[in-house]
Amino acid sequence: MPGDDIHQPHDKLFKAGFSDPENAAAFFKAELPEEVVRLIAWQELRLEPGSFIDSHLRLSESDLLFSAPLAGRRGLLYVLFEHQTSRDPLLALRLLRYMVRIWEGLLKEGPELRGLPVILPVVLAQNAEVWPAEPQFSALLDLPAELAGVFAPFIPDFAFRLIQLAGIPFEEIRGTPAGILILRTMKAERVSQLLSAAVWDESLFTHIPREIFELVLRYILAADIDKAAFEGVGAD
Numbered sequence: 022m023p024g025d026d027i028h029q030p031h032d033k034l035f036k037a038g039f040s041d042p043e044n045a046a047a048f049f050k051a052e053l054p055e056e057v058v059r060l061i062a063w064q065e066l067r068l069e070p071g072s073f074i075d076s077h078l079r080l081s082e083s084d085l086l087f088s089a090p091l092a093g094r095r096g097l098l099y100v101l102f103e104h105q106t107s108r109d110p111l112l113a114l115r116l117l118r119y120m121v122r123i124w125e126g127l128l129k130e131g132p133e134l135r136g137l138p139v140i141l142p143v144v145l146a147q148n149a150e151v152w153p154a155e156p157q158f159s160a161l162l163d164l165p166a167e168l169a170g171v172f173a174p175f176i177p178d179f180a181f182r183l184i185q186l187a188g189i190p191f192e193e194i195r196g197t198p199a200g201i202l203i204l205r206t207m208k209a210e211r212v213s214q215l216l217s218a219a220v221w222d223e224s225l226f227t228h229i230p231r232e233i234f235e236l237v238l239r240y241i242l243a244a245d246i247d248k249a250a251f252e253g254v255g256a257d
Contacts, residue, residue: 035145038236060091061098067087069088097123141182156182187211191208191217206241220241
C-alpha cells in the first residue's frame with residue numbers, strides 16, 4: 022500500500038529517524054519485553070513499504086512496518102505514531118483495523134501463504150499529558166468482569182505496547198543518539214521545552230548524522246518558540 026507524501030513536521034522527523042533499522046531496533050529493544058527481544062533476529066530487521074492508517078487520520082498519525090525473523094519464522098513489528106492532542110478511547114480498535122490490513126496485504130501478495138506472521142504492535146504517543154489507557158483490545162468490550170472467562174473463546178484479543186512520551190522523563194528515553202534526540206525533541210515540543218538542555222545535549226549532537234541534526238533544527242524553528250531565546254541557545 023503506497024504511502025502518501027508527508028507534510029507534517031512530526032511525521033517528517035519521526036520517519037526520518039525511525040525508518041533507519043538501527044534506530045528502530047534500539048527503540049524496540051528498549052520497549053518490548055525481554056523475552057520477546059531475545060527471540061528476534063535484530064540484524065535482519067528490514068523496513069517494509071506502505072502505510073496502513075485511515076486516510077482521514079494522516080494529519081494526526083503515521084506508521085512504520087518492519088519485518089524480522091521471530092523465533093525462526095517471519096515476524097512483523099508495527100509502530101503507530103500518534104501525535105494528535107486528544108485521547109482516542111477506541112485506539113485498540115483502530116490498531117486492530119491496521120493489523121488486519123497488513124495481513125490482508127500479505128495475502129494479496131502471496132495467496133499461498135499458509136500461516137499469518139505475528140505482528141508486534143507498538144503505539145508511540147506524542148501527548149502532553151499521560152492519558153488513561155488500557156493497552157488490551159478486550160478492555161473495549163462491554164462485558165461483565167465475572168463473565169470474561171465464559172466469553173473469552175469467542176473474543177478476539179491482543180495486547181499492544183503503549184509508549185506515552187508524556188510519561189517518560191527526558192533522561193530515561195533510550196535508544197541510539199539519533200533516536201533519543203528525536204524522541205526528546207518531540208516530547209519537548211508538546212510541553213514547550215524545545216530550548217531546554219534535554220534537547221540541546223552536546224553528547225547527542227556529536228553522535229548523530231548531519232541530516233538528522235538539520236531536521237531537528239527545522240522542526241524547532243517551525244514550532245512556536247522564542248526566536249531570540251533560540252539564537253541565544255545557539256550562541257552558547
